[in-house]
Amino acid sequence: MAEKRILLVTFPGQGHINPSLQFAKCLAKHGLKVTVLTHTSATARMSHTLPPSFLSLIDIISFSTGPDSSSQNPSKFNQAITDCGTKAVEDAVASNLAAGRPYARIVFSLLVPWAGLAARRLGVPATLLCIQPAILFDIYFHYYNNNFNPLDEVIELPGLPRLCRSDLPSFFLDTNPIVKDFGDKLLSDIFEIDLDKYKLVGIGPLIPSAFLDGSDSSDVAFGGDLIQKSDNYLQFLDSSERESVIYVAFGSNSELTWRQTEAIAEALVRIGRPFLWVMRGSEEREKVSCKEELVERGRVVNWCNQVEVLSHPSVGCFVSHCGWNSTLESVAAGVPVVAMAQAMDQVTNAKLVEDLWRCGVRAAKGEIVESDEIVRCLKMVMDGGDESREMRENAKKWRDLAREAVDVGGSSQVNLKMFIDQIIGDVQSTVCLLSIR
Template sequence: MAEKHILLVTFPGQGHINPSLQFAKRLAKHGVKVTVLTSTSATARMSQTLSPSFHSLIDVVSFPTALPLSTQDFPKFVEDLSDRGTKAVEDAVAAKRADGRPYTRIVYNLLMPWAARAARRLGVPFTLLWIQPAALFGVYFHYYNKNFDPSDEVIELPGVPRLRRGDLPSFFMETNPSVYSFVIPTLIDNFEILDGEDERATVVVNTFAALEAEALRDLDKYRLLPIGPLIPSAFLEGADPSDASFGGDLIQKFDDYMQFLESAERESVIYVAFGSYSELPRSQTEAIAEALVRIRRPFLWVVRDSEEKEKLSCKEELEKRGKVVNWCNQVEVLSHPSVGCFVTHCGWNSTLESLAAGVPVVALPQWSDQSTNAKLVEDLWRCGVRAAKEEIVEADEIVRCLEMVMDGGDESRKMRKTAKKWRDSAREAVDDGGTSQGNLSFFLDQIVGGG
């Protein structure tokens, strides 16, 4: 059999790199060679922690951009990423062809449609890796097909609870900063590309069938293959204990939190983290700090900015009851039996990790897809509670939500039971004979094999 080799093109943000690397590892376990391509602004910061079993089949390569991802001129970064990334894809394909070992397929994630356009020009089959829930794919699909108006107060779509305008992704809002005005057109570009295929296009999705059965059924125009959760095996089905991290952290983790978790009682710790990108206003950070002091329960709180941590007005009181760190291995923390609740922005990776760990959620969404994910968590999957929709969520509201999840009453028990049901479903999906495993085999046999 000829070597199967995929070029996987990913946006250089942590939330895109993690599922892309995990997808690469799933493919590598089936003997497929994967080259992950992203910008040097990511790889220069990336800690290479892929376990040795993947080294021979996964390469991470990069191309330079004129500006880093952290630049204030984000539209310029995105334009430059597209121009230079397209050239990098063209060069990579040409080099492999000259070597007599061409790429079997190009896989790209949702902010990189230019990679698909390059693949089409070059005659290489391509597949979209959708790293948000299928429900969000549906929201953008129905917007693309003019099936709703984002200005409507109430929006009803298949597979999604009834949405209020504020439940839509922030990019639809009038308040969306102009620097992110490119996002909706970029996402819509994905559908134009998929619809330009001669046959029914395939999309691999970081979700699992039991979680989003109705949303997946609604989108039968495309062949959606739920192959998630894309989470390290050690914290999911356990088939590969050496696979204990995503393998591409852009931030140095803080290592002394495990002793704290080990010393805590079962399901007693409140874990608080807002991802790799969200930056909270100072007043919101203070409100969270006040709530954690008042709730009088142990907590582990990730505050990425060490200076911000030092400025907290109740720093001494916080340190008496919990632990504040600058980074951690989130899937490791969520999988620890002492963790009883996750206060999160509800980015999709964090949401899916909480579902896979069976940990109920207090949602404080900030932007992007987070409000929609929070709506799904509360009203569809019923494994968490969303804080009231305010620009700054006050301490009283955070305490109310924490007590609802942690007080052990009827609502708390229901949420915890439902969360564990989703954990079991996620593990079944990726185990031998599971739906995600079967969809991955379909991708390998029908897509990669025919590429």
Template sequence: MTGQRKILIVAYPGQGNINPSFRFASRLMKMGVDVTFCTSLSGVRRIDKETIPQGLTFAPFSDGHDSGIQPSTPLEQYVSDFATCGARAVAEAISSAATAGQPFNHLVYTTAIPWAARVAHAHGVKSSLLWCQSATILDIYYYYFNEYEGFISSNKNNPTFPINLPGLPPLTTADLPSFILPSSPKEHDFIISMLKDHIDMLKKAPRILVNTYNELEVESIKAIEKLEYLPIGPLIPSEFLDGKDSSDSSRGKDFFVKSEDDYIQWLNTKPKSSVVYVSFGTIASFSMDQMEEMAMGLLESRWPFLWVIRDSEQAGRLSKIEEVRKHGMIVGWCSQMAVLSHQAIGCFVMHCGWNSTVETLVAGVPAVVFPQWSDQATNAKMVEDVWRTGVRVRRRESDGGGGREGD
């Protein structure tokens, strides 16, 4: 065996996990580390092959959902199948490498797959969690499963109740992750068990690689003595960190299939800080009524806008679609860091997922945030009240939607 270190990265196939773990893999490889990347076939098939770091080895496996999760498939079933098939695949990858005399030195696993740490432990391989959300969020989950569950649960129906956790900013119940609140759908109940499994696995392997940086979450990083946070962020394409002009090359840095729309050329025609960029990630979906509200709000702002709408049929049903296309541009997807780094962008309207939050902070673009679920309400709290880099859309009491008029 050579002296080169070998790392196995196991990633949940969602874009919010694959993008940061790919970027982490790229950095390891630049340091001379041999990296193998393990995820489902559906995740690998969605990756733009031109963006794969040279020398990266793949170990894909079938989880029975090779075309990705379908609308008729319950999320719990999808996650369970991924765990069952993934555990077998990871065990086989570790055993095969050891048999070949080239064992893995370490396993890195992302958010949503704590079982990977258990497989590593069973095979005598050290592991670290690559947490693809904020350190603050992991702290909240740690506290919830260690002494604070009763306190939080007894006040979960009061959205304004103050939640003060050691080392964290002052929160209210409404600022907590959605999975521990009564508004969370019943079909997401299994996620609580998965999160508890994450926390329990940290007792065996407390090292956490987190997509953040000291200046952003200095108190949260050191809030819990039993956890060893290693901030390795921001995990964004390196060209956006070294200050180079990446308006051309960056289009190949989105690991998933790229939009063919020439949005960069369109942005080049707009004045500095004049364009509103609107994108709500890969999971959030909205009713036509809410889409109409967004369209009217954008039109009434009188600013040009670049709006990402994944469902082209839904976009085509907008009542003022011609007027929308006259004043703005709709795309199915885009390279987000290329957009946020463009001088024409003046504001980002987003869901406040962690990757988007980090990217807009790095780009220095103020945000209007409309959180939907998971960690997004907590991130929105940080954006508005702690970092003061944006404002949050106030929900209507009638239907929980966001009105075009704002505050």
């Protein structure tokens, strides 16, 4: 049987790179030949963190949008990445076909639906790797089909819990026409590919094995960090008591206002517990008004291996923006969350954490989340009372379920095998793989 080849196309953001690389590892370990395609802005930084063992399994190729396209101008960058990325997909497919090594399938992550549209034009089966929860894909579907008004205070949709307007992805209600148009165009492209043929299949969590099922102790990182991690934070965690450390991190893209940064700093000083805070940019640390008090109590670092930190026994709470990767990583580690959602899908993920899984608390937000509210949430999670114990018990329950899913015979393994069997058997069905469970 000829070797089956997969082209996996992903957006050059950390939240897209991580699950895409982990999924590529899963496919490669099952005997498929995987090529990952993304923008040069990611591959240039990934080259410093990808281990040789990864490169022996998976090929990495890239495309450029040229010197005139800057990610600082989102609208211009999106158009450039669409045009240049589409051509890169077409070139990769043509090149492999000419060499007698055709791609059996193109897998594409969210924000790059142009790869799926290109696959359809080229006659190559396509699969969406949905790096957000199933509830969001369902909401997107109903929104695209005008099945509800996002301005309504209460929204009831079949098969979903009752939603409030504040639970919806933020771009539904954004007053900025650029943001609104981008979101609407994204969903239009996704559902244009094959609206009636999507079959949702749950896989994952797509997290390094060493921190999940333990089947591969060498799989300790995603391998594609776009930011250089700091040193010495593990020594701090090792010296701290069990479940005593508050871990604070807001992902690679969320930018906090200065007022929000000050509110977090004040809350951490007031709560009086050890903490590890990922704060990108050393200049921001120097501006914090209570810098001396922070240094006495905890550590502020530029970047870290988040799954490694969350899996450390000293970590007792995760203050998070609730991006889906961070949310899944907290679930897989069994760590309760203080959800400080910023925008986009994060508000819906925060609802899952507080209302459905009951493994955390969502901070109330006005213009910012004030320090009093942050302290309230931290005390609720960390004080050891009834609510705290319930959150921890639920967090560990979901951790155990996540491990069961990826274990032999678990739902993720069964679904992954079914997907690979489809590829080997040249089945043409359109699948949406959801990084969930």
